Amino acid sequence: MRVFIMLVFLIVGISFARTKKTVSDFEQQKCLPAFKKEWIEFDKMHSQAMQATVKRVDLAYGG
Secondary structure: OHHHHHHHHHHHHHHHHHHOOOOOHHHHHHOHHHHHHHOHHHOOOOHHHHHHHHHHHHHHOOO
16 A cells, blocks of 8 residues: 555656646546556455555645
8 A cells, every 4th residue: 555655656747747737636536446456466456445546646735
């Protein structure tokens, strides 16, 4: 779970640094199925847990 949180922070930070635009938690949640296919380590992680993590990261960034 900690690795996933760190990845979400990293992805959001890189995205903001490149585009200077924020990414909403809803937009991030729409990408979770593709993320789980790409990162097979997270395939067994419950979707609701991943969505809640994305929401917490969004709130941490001031969303």
